[in-house]
Amino acid sequence: MGVKLLLEKAHVEGIRTYEVYRREGGYRAAEKALKTMSPDDVVEEVKKSGLRGRGGAGFPTGLKWSFLAKPEGIPRHLVCNADESEPGTFKDRYLMEYIPHLLIEGLIISSYALGSNNTYIYIRGEYAWIVDILEQAIQEAKNNGWLGKNILSTGFDCEIYVQRGAGAYICGEETALLESLEGKRGNPRIKPPFPAVQGLWNRPTVVNNVETLSAVVPIINITGEEYAKIGVGRSTGxxxxxxxxxxxxxxxxxxxxxxxxxxxxxxxxxxxxxxxxxxxxxxxxxxxxxxxxxxxxxxxxxxxxxxxxxxxxxxxxxxxxxxxxxxxxxxxxxEDQCIVKHTATLAHFYRHESCGQCSPCREGTSWMDKIFQRLESGKGKMSDIDLLWHIQFNIDGNTICPLGDAAAWPVAAAIRHFRDEFEWHITHAEEAQKRNYGLAHYADPLPIVQ
Amino acid sequence: MAEEIKQEAPKKFKVTIDNISIEVPPGTTILNAARMIGGDIVPPTMCYYTPLKESGGKCRTCLVEVSKGSDKDPRPMPKLVASCRTTVMDGMEVKNITSERALHARQGVVEFLLINHPLDCPICDQAGECDLQDLSYGHGEEGSRLDFPKRTFTKHDLGPYIQLHMTRCIMCYRCVFAADQLTEKREHGVLDRGYHSEIATYIEKALTNDFIGNVIDVCPVGALTDKTFRFKNRVWFTRPEDAHRDCDKCCGKVTLWKRGDEVLRVTARKDQWNEVQTYEDGTVGWICNECRFEKKNTSDWIIEGPTKVSRHSVKSVNHYINMLKPKETIPEVMGRNPKLLLDIHSVSEVNDPSIHLSKINGPATSKTFNKLIENKE
Missing domain, CATH: 3.10.20.600 (Ubiquitin-like (UB roll))
Incomplete structure (x- = not known):
């Protein structure tokens, strides 16, 4: 059994409510941070822990926090990215649904560390029921003095607001998220300037994933050094x-x-x-x-x-x-799954979710999708494989935000590793249509089952 | 830290673009530094527009490779960067036309821009002064690899002045920025998302603001064109002349596009990058709808003289002012008399070398020449 830090208490009866969460040792980290540590100490502790962003890119969180510009007289913001829309990813939903107070506690500590008095949770629009769970948790935390003015008589004020997105994948990209949060069209901004300098309403902003911010709680509880001992190398915790x-x-x-x-x-x-x-x-x-x-x-x-x-x-x-x-x-x-069909589904997803701002992504994703639909309907040509390869190559790295890369990589990898399945799909169009699954020989040699 | 920045502020940054060095003030973008050098090394732009704040970064045609970040941090940048939005650092080394990677990426971008473009240049009013034409001549491939039907849109009427052809649009957002920054209330914008995103007015409203006509000038392609000029003439047959009038709304400095004595079209004055001119006092030469659409008589304007067309576009054809003719004749260069070439002036009655071509309005016909020759005699 491995170490559990986040989901340790997730299945305790009634952990969603404040009383049970507090009884199980909740808000101890917030108390420790706010009463005994300075904001810089918290940042230092997170740096020591080696925590890396859990949203996808894996950028060291402590380093990200230390980049935050701190000009006099300008408010700073912390934004929690709960716009979890990546196909196949549903960890944040689980965390927020089962143990919402963990996120709230993490947000309080992080807000304190970054000096953010107004903190926002930007949540995916489809997670409608989780908004209620979070708002209830925020209300409970507020009633018990963990949010609002002068928290624990430390002079630190903090409010957390939950904002629902409208169901766009692109709004999970941090600058698009900020645009959307400001009430504009969710188009990614052109960087630089980075959000750490000019983010939400042109103020210095840190955007972090739900899991990253929740992980701050165990880091404060067990100290950064202890946290860094879990895991291996630079993959700590x-x-x-x-x-x-x-x-x-x-x-x-x-x-x-x-x-x-x-x-x-x-x-x-x-x-x-x-x-x-x-x-x-x-x-x-x-x-x-x-x-x-x-x-x-x-x-x-x-x-x-x-x-x-x-x-x-x-x-x-x-x-x-x-x-x-x-x-x-x-x-x-x-072994029964067809890689071509699988990649076609992804290509369709990225075509649908492209914001349409920059040309390689807008035109490239739709072109790839059209080619995949043709392959899937049995009318593919051999030249389509090379064409797909060229299109993804022209998109990769040339777009404003990582969505272009995200659209290009699955196609590139599928062609790189499963090229003969694509070819089989084209040469045996009828058979591929009928049985709708690919070649099984990639499963060989058989993995050892113990 | 703050003090260090203050001390460094007046310093000039040295940047090397394609092995040509220039010193520029801090905060200059790579693109503007390249424009200061000029020539072939200037990256092409489709969405960046100097007078419009926040424009740029979207079309990705100006991608360049940064092979050295700065003197302090000499690491190269891993990705190609949009030169219009990346500011220079001291000691930065940039590769544009010397970078195969950048050129290849640009070729890819041009292909992306063209796959859904209708390529209807023969019936497009923008043809001849179109940035996309120049770009595809310069960087595009012949032929298209797309074998699907092109994208189409439902038509939207933008009122009596502006004609919208959404199929030609490349989504540069320039018209959105122009409307945001020149008019009090923007009435059009980008609807929908991704592949289907389009420029339109949501509630089918005519664009009526006094300065909205400038979206025609900022549009790099033929998506937004002048309805009063629609199908009237080709750009290269018209003669541009600088003119001005007293206008209480705008600066009143315009370019008239004439055929004979008829004013076919009025636009703002453009500089060599095909952008609306910024004058010495810092004002930008935007013009109002009245100047643009209503004043179509020569008597409305005080003509200053012919516009200098310095851009390498098709529209400079027929404007042979300051043209340098070679001093050597063909036999001198070849060392013998050419067999297949013949001097058209010696055999044709129509072409008379004593008449300067710039003196002729529009395409030369034998009638015009005969008249001119008669007049001369």
Missing amino acids: TKLISACGNINKPGVYEIDMTISVEEFIYSDEWCGGIKNGKRLKACIPGGSSVPILPANLLLKTAKGETRYMNYESLNDGGFVSGSMMGSGGFIVLD
């Missing part, structure tokens, strides 16, 4: 993984980043193996936008080493033979 796909036990798991991918998929403690006794074909280890990996590259790196569930190991080999930790949306595909 615990990470929530939302596992889904063809596995026996889909769900949200908290791991300490020392277990191997093989163990995570096949162990009964975690995913419990592939459903219906099938074989593993491929897996997207970090949410839909990271490169897909075939079974042989997933369990072992190109050098033949065991691949572990952490930032470095999953990224081993770069994009040629590796992938990314991303946001922790672990999507497993068994």
Whole structure:
């Protein structure tokens, strides 16, 4: 059994309410931070912990916080990014739904560290019921003196507001989120200036993921040094993984980043193996936008080493033979799944969610989607594969925000690792249409099931 | 920290673009530094527009490679950057036309811009002064790899002055910024998202603001054109002349596009980057709707003289002012008399080398020449 920091108390009866949360040791970290530590101490503690952003990019949180500009007389803001829309990722929903006070407590500590008196939670529009849960938690925290004016007589004021998005994936990008929060069209801004200098209403702003901010609570509780001891190398602490796909036990798991991918998929403690006794074909280890990996590259790196569930190991080999930790949306595909159909679904998603601001993404994603629809309907041409490769190459890295990259990477990886399945799809169009699944030989050699 | 910045402020930053160095004030963008140098190294732009704040960064045609960040931090930037929105650092080294990566990316962007563009230049009023035309001549490939139907839109009427062709639009947002910054209340904007995003008025309202006509000038393509000039003439057949009038709303300095004595079109004056001119006192030469659409008589205007067309566009055709003719004749260069070439002036009665072509309005016909020759005699 691994270490649990975030979900330790998540299943205690009634933990959603303030009384139970407090009884179980909640708000101890906030009390400790506000009463015994200065804001800089908190930032220092987070730096020591080596906590990395859990939203996808994995940028060190302490470093991000220390970049925050602090001009005199201008308010600063903390914004919690709860616009979790990546296909395959549902860890934040779980966290907010089951243990909302953890996020509120994390927000209070982080707001104190950053000097933010007005803190916002920008939540995905589809999470309508969670808004009520969060607002109730905020109200309870307020009634018990954890929010409002002069918290714990320390002179620190803090208010938390929940803002619902309107269901746009792009608003999970931090600058688009800020635009949307300001009431404008959710178009990503052109950086620089970065939000740490000019963010919400041109004020210095830090945008962090729900899980990142929640992780601040255990860091304060057990100190940064202790937190850094969990995990391995630069991947410290615990990470929530939302596992889904063809596995026996889909769900949200908290791991300490020392277990191997093989163990995570096949162990009964975690995913419990592939459903219906099938074989593993491929897996997207970090949410839909990271490169897909075939079974042989997933369990072992190109050098033949065991691949572990952490930032470095999953990224081993770069994009040629590796992938990314991303946001922790672990999507497993068994031998029956068709990679072309799967990638076509993703291409359609990114076409639909592109904001249309910059040309490579607006035109490129729709072009790729059209080609995939043609492949899927059995009218594909051999030249389409190279064309897809060129389109994704022209999008990758040339757009304003990472959505362009996110649209390009899955296509690139699918073609890189599963090119003959694409070719088979074109040469055996009728058969591909009929049985609607791909080639099974990627699952060979058989992974060892213990 | 703050003091250090203050001390450094008056210093000039040295930036090297394609191995040409220039010193520019801090805060200058890479694009503007390149424009100060001039020539082939200037990245093309489709969405950046100097007089419009916050414009730029969207079309991605001005991508350049930064091979050295600055003297302090010499690491190269991992991604290509939009030169119109990236400010220079001291000692920065930028590669534009010397970077294969940047050129390849630009080629890709041009392809993306063109795949859904209708390519209806033969019937487009913008043809001849279109930024997208210049861009695709310069950086595009011949032929298209797209074999799907192109995107179409429901038509929207923007009122009596402005014609909207949404299929030609490249979503540069310039007209949105122009309406935001020149008019009190913006009545049009970007509707919808992604592939389907379009410029329109949500409630089918005519654009009526006094300065809204400037969106025609800022549009880099033929998406927003002048309804009063629609299908009247081709740009390269018209003769631009600078003119002004006393206008209580705007600066009144315009360019008249004439054919004979007829004023076909009035636009604001453009500089060499095809942007509305900023005058020495800092005012931008935006013009009002009255000047643009209502004053179509020569008597309304005080003509200053022919506009200098310095841009390499098609519209400079037929304006042969200051043209340098080669001093050597063809036999001198070749060393013998050409067999297949013949001097058209020696065999044609229509072409008379003694008549300067700039003196002729529009396309030359034998009638015009005969008249001119008669007059001369």
